[in-house]
Amino acid sequence: MAPSIKDVAVRAGVSIGTVSNVLNRPDKVAEATRDQVLAAIAELGFVRNSSAAQLRAGTSRSLGLIVLDMANPFFHDVAKGVEDIATELGYAVVLCNSDEQVTREDRYLQVLEEQRVRGVLITPVEVSSERLDALRRRGTPTVLVDRHDPRVDCCSVAVDDVAGGELAGGHLVAKGHRRIAYFTGPLTIRQCADRLQGLRAAVRDAGLDPDTAVEVVELPALKARISYEAAREVFERAVDVTAAFCANDLLALGLLRAAVSTGRRVPDDIAIMGYDDIEFAADAAVPLSSVRQPTLHIGRSAAGLLVEECDYPDTHSHQQVMFKPELVVREST
Amino acid sequence: MAPSIKDVAVRAGVSIGTVSNVLNRPDKVAEATRDQVLAAIAELGFVRNSSAAQLRAGTSRSLGLIVLDMANPFFHDVAKGVEDIATELGYAVVLCNSDEQVTREDRYLQVLEEQRVRGVLITPVEVSSERLDALRRRGTPTVLVDRHDPRVDCCSVAVDDVAGGELAGGHLVAKGHRRIAYFTGPLTIRQCADRLQGLRAAVRDAGLDPDTAVEVVELPALKARISYEAAREVFERAVDVTAAFCANDLLALGLLRAAVSTGRRVPDDIAIMGYDDIEFAADAAVPLSSVRQPTLHIGRSAAGLLVEECDYPDTHSHQQVMFKPELVVREST
DNA sequence: TCCTGGCGCTGAAACGTTTCACCACGCTCC
DNA sequence: GGAGCGTGGTGAAACGTTTCAGCGCCAGGA
Known part of the structure; x- marks a missing residue:
């Protein structure tokens, strides 16, 4: 068994209470005594049992x-x-x-x-x-x-996810984009819905109609692979969006991959915005604009x-x- | 104070030992008694104190x-x-x-x-x-x-990091590469050194001279930003390497970014291999070959x-x- | 000289469990 | 009808700390 405070007390020739004091209120113990106790602790390799301490x-x-x-x-x-x-x-x-x-x-x-x-x-x-x-x-x-x-x-x-969506939307609108795709996970997730709400608000503030200016692409999960595949499909349909805002950096990375693999230039052919500003966002093939949360x-x-x-x-x-x-x-x- | 096993015992009209048995060896106590005790536990909102249990x-x-x-x-x-x-x-x-x-x-x-x-x-x-x-x-x-x-x-x-390096090196050599850059963190890190050793072994096995076939680029840290900058510099020097093996997927991603931003095609102009097979490797702008560890x-x-x-x-x-x-x-x- | 107060230390109680020896009871078996 | 046994339960000890009242001692003031 591991040595207890009692063993330390015996070895140092003091009482149990004194050992406890050395441990918890060292200034209440005379220096000579304290040194003896500390020596005993070191010799025995004593380690306090936190279960007992906490119980008490x-x-x-x-x-x-x-x-x-x-x-x-x-x-x-x-x-x-x-x-x-x-x-x-x-x-x-x-x-x-x-x-x-x-x-x-x-x-x-x-x-x-x-x-x-x-x-x-x-x-x-x-x-x-x-x-x-x-x-x-x-x-x-x-x-x-x-x-x-x-x-x-x-x-x-x-x-505030609504504010985040507004931030992203405002930025894209200011860059002159008039048709923006919103790549998102299930809109039942509050964060996804809030960011969309913010995006629409920003678009409306710019005098545009959110229903025509925002195209929602709702995906089953917030994974890069999924947005990659969805993006290729969207590209096929030759949609006229010039920018995409993604509910998540992972979705944005998937989108970026789809763009690169189909020869589209970013941001000239299509601008991409992510969300979260994960570590890899800055180091993506094209460094990603994003919305940073003060994590x-x-x-x-x-x-x-x-x-x-x-x-x-x-x-x-x-x-x-x-x-x-x-x-x-x-x-x- | 939170109710203790004692309070439960009183409420259920049994002894403390019986409550403990219900908690730890329910099959040792008669069903009627057990139900009474469980009822008392529920009514009092009793939660076992693990400090006491562990102490004992x-x-x-x-x-x-x-x-x-x-x-x-x-x-x-x-x-x-x-x-x-x-x-x-x-x-x-x-x-x-x-x-x-x-x-x-x-x-x-x-x-x-x-x-x-x-x-x-x-x-x-x-x-x-x-x-x-x-x-x-x-x-x-x-x-x-x-x-x-x-x-x-x-x-x-x-x-086995040496084996990992060999795997990567063997793959690149088999693809016909004769000049391979090794992007790495400090070689004082065992993993980085081992992987280099494996790479050199693979090159040697293919009948090449490791000293001329492998160009080591040692970086101060395993970060994407650092390899991005280093890679641009290496590209400037118009080195004749056709492939790069990176000690880390992050370095590989930095390298990929440098390649994309300087208009190089991957893998035609330069092949890139990472290490670790992190989640983002598969979803990079060009999905990354890598060495996977059975984490x-x-x-x-x-x-x-x-x-x-x-x-x-x-x-x-x-x-x-x-x-x-x-x-x-x-x-x- | 006596009283007071502070310092340094002691000794024992208490915390909430688990465990174990022991007891009471009813049943089975010769 | 007593011995033996299994079942279900009791009560107390023990785990290693912290805390606190109290004790002996010494210095300083009256």
Whole structure:
């Protein structure tokens, strides 16, 4: 068995309480004693048992973060932001990947609650989760990431997708485009629908009729392969669009590939805009214009709100933070 | 405070031990009693305190996984493989991202040891880590991922990079290329050096002189932007290479961008090969030939070895697993 | 001289589980 | 009808910490 605080106490010739003090409040212990204890710790290779510590303390200094998909750079950056702030404020982060499966999300929520994490940051797979509601009911602070639920009273951090669509649309219109294709995933996904709404608003603001100026190409998934195939088909039909706005950089990359493989010049024959500004957007064959979301800030902000709620539950009031995305213009437009 | 097993016992009118049995060995308790207890649990919203459970049990059913960089698809897939197998075998996984920083790695090792994880999977930042050695010395099983350390006796899972280089080189030579550029990161990185060694071996096997047939372009980092700039420079010098093998898909993408932007046709003017077969390789403007590493299998295999060592420490014997990479031919060669 | 207060340390209780020896009961079998 | 046994349940000990009341000691003020 691993040595316990007791073994250290015996070896250093002090009481258990003193060892604990050395560990947690070193300044409360006389220097000579402290050195003895530290020597004993080093000799025995003692490592504190955090289960015991947490059991006794009744509360932990850790937060749970459940993301939809760690492969997605968006969530990766959010996680980084969360970790930064949490570490800074003295909290540890337990990172979980629900992979968009409700069962996995539920399992992780259960584990986190059993571990008595202090709070949870989550992008839920579905709009409402019984387990999540229960967790909240039992008093664990919760922050929604990239979501907002008007039903429940809690903090949330999201990005304004309508504004993002407007940004992209405004840019394309300003470049003189009058017929714009919108490549998108299922419009049941809020983000896809919001960005379309923004695009239409921008077109309308320019005095055009959204119904004729915007051609929606709805695809079954946000994958490059799918937009590649769809784009070739659209090109066949010799449509008169001069620009395409994609709900996602992956779709844009697929579109770019279709353009290159059919000999179209970008942006002269067709301008292409993506969304998310993933790492590869800047390094694509033709560097991609895109809409950047402040992912790091989302994570930092969410973690900040959660820690505030954990540390000062009395003075805390719930907030719905909404970030504005940013236009990134490169060679593809 | 959250309700404890004791509150449940009182409410259900049974003893504490019985509640514990319902939780851990439901078949050992009569159905009527079990139902009463379950009802009490539901009414009180009881959630087991895993700190207490683990403290008493003395050991946990969880593994630690420390990766270098979660943004890297390689590690993301490895993590997925680890999670799959661990879950299947009844272990939970604590995911940690060292971000290539020794201090972060050390901190996570400390936390994992305090949590008394059963075993650790790690890709260490540096070849030797005092903290890691100490962990092993104290009896925590350890598996090295994508590394091998001849100094210490433990399991490891890696990929044969020399074989990968040979695969790529052999393919390019077979396509008739006689002058091949090797775009690489610092050759102090073992993977980069091994792949070069494989490339040279393939060239030699084809009866060519590696010193004249292979032109090494060593770059300071494995980033697309850097290879883009380097490639433009190389193109300026009107070098006679007809193919380029890149130590990394990112470098290959940068090279592809340089080719496209200078009007070169791929693969007719220059053939390009990457390494890693990241998701974007298949969807690049010209789909990229690459060398695929069996990432999922690496994770699964590593987790399998670790769990075996944890569950059967007596019969377990350490193994060094070496996977072979696989050639993926697409349009860029 | 006595009192006060601060410092440094001790010892024991408490946190919420799991486990295990033990008990009560009813049944079967000679 | 008693021995033996299986079933279902009890109660207390133990896990390794943290915390806190309290104790002995010494310095300084009255």
